[in-house]
Amino acid sequence: MKRGNRSSYLQKHGSSINMHTVDELQQIHLSTLEVLQHIGITVGSKEALKLFDDGGADVDYSTGKVKIKPYMVDESINSAPSTVVMAGRTPEHDVVLDGSRVNYTTFGCGTNIIDIETGEIRESVLQDVADTARVADAIENVDIYTSAVTAGFSCSAESLDLHMAEAFLSNTTKHCMHVELTGRNAVKYVEMGAAVAGGKDKLRERPLLSAMTAPTSPLQLTEDSCDIIMTLARAGVPCCVISMAMAGSTSPVTLAGTLVIHNAEILTGIVLSQLAEKGAPVLYGSSSTAFDLKRTTAPVGSPEYGMISASVAALAQYYLLPSYVGGT
Numbered sequence: 001m002k003r004g005n006r007s008s009y010l011q012k013h014g015s016s017i018n019m020h021t022v023d024e025l026q027q028i029h030l031s032t033l034e035v036l037q038h039i040g041i042t043v044g045s046k047e048a049l050k051l052f053d054d055g056g057a058d059v060d061y062s063t064g065k066v067k068i069k070p071y072m073v074d075e076s077i078n079s080a081p082s083t084v085v086m087a088g089r090t091p092e093h094d095v096v097l098d099g100s101r102v103n104y105t106t107f108g109c110g111t112n113i114i115d116i117e118t119g120e121i122r123e124s125v126l127q128d129v130a131d132t133a134r135v136a137d138a139i140e141n142v143d144i145y146t147s148a149v150t151a152g153f154s155c156s157a158e159s160l161d162l163h164m165a166e167a168f169l170s171n172t173t174k175h176c177m178h179v180e181l182t183g184r185n186a187v188k189y190v191e192m193g194a195a196v197a198g199g200k201d202k203l204r205e206r207p208l209l210s211a212m213t214a215p216t217s218p219l220q221l222t223e224d225s226c227d228i229i230m231t232l233a234r235a236g237v238p239c240c241v242i243s244m245a246m247a248g249s250t251s252p253v254t255l256a257g258t259l260v261i262h263n264a265e266i267l268t269g270i271v272l273s274q275l276a277e278k279g280a281p282v283l284y285g286s287s288s289t290a291f292d293l294k295r296t297t298a299p300v301g302s303p304e305y306g307m308i309s310a311s312v313a314a315l316a317q318y319y320l321l322p323s324y325v326g327g328t
Helices: 022-039 046-055 070-079 126-138 160-169 183-197 200-205 223-235 255-276 303-318
Strands: 041-043 058-060 065-067 084-086 095-097 112-114 121-123 144-146 175-178 209-213 239-243 282-286 323-325
Touching: 022 065, 022 070, 022 255, 022 303, 041 046, 041 255, 046 058, 046 223, 046 255, 070 255, 126 144, 126 160, 160 175, 160 183, 183 200, 183 209, 183 223, 200 223, 209 223, 223 239, 223 255, 239 255, 255 282, 255 303, 282 303, 303 323
Parallel strands: 144 175, 175 209, 209 239, 239 282, 282 323
Antiparallel strands: 041 065, 058 065, 084 095, 112 121
């Protein structure tokens, strides 16, 4: 079982950056609670709406608007596990996520790849998914394989995510996180994991796969995302809820305002996971950045991206939740 080095601790052995004081983090939290209670978030799944309603939220079924009460957020944060083990196919590849420990993963899904034979840039295909999994399996410092490239148009769109899962699950002994999982195939993805693990109980005991899903900024949780969150929660499989807010476009131009929107989206996903299955493993994710108004792009190498990422990691630690931050 692998326990990564800590980025911050009372006895320091590495480097870290403290973006916020505890008071500032608390203010972001309180502002987020205000947004969730009084502005709310739009939810696209009828099943999820019913869970929120039964859990105590104010739900408007005609518009899909959900207003979440503060106590629901606090209870969900408290019931979500602070330590999550991302199991590998073999125990030596198990990765412990907690506190300020730092581990590394691939990040995707890239749509293009440099062909190793020709040196040309081309669209990625299913074989590239398998090949990148094999490369990640061989690199010691890569702890988890996150689907690095997509299979593009080499598979049917209806089953693309399942073909990708078969490709990476067959080519690495490390934990696998799916980036392109769809809600319609989430149950089948869990079944694939159970087949590899030796049964659903074994998968729950040692979850060797996980998946990522992103709310739609600002303040929307689609039916697809809801299905993924609920399915994985009920199977005991880790789900990474990752916001991709863009400051100046889909969220406020100020970084503080973006953090509030980002936080509201992630906490909504966490609340849903805990309503579906109390104690379900969930990761606090981020790929939020600033929007480049001149080039109309979302740069993941900008200074603002690093600032938001450091802030998000601090928020996750404030909630005692494991975090996942993507980027360069």
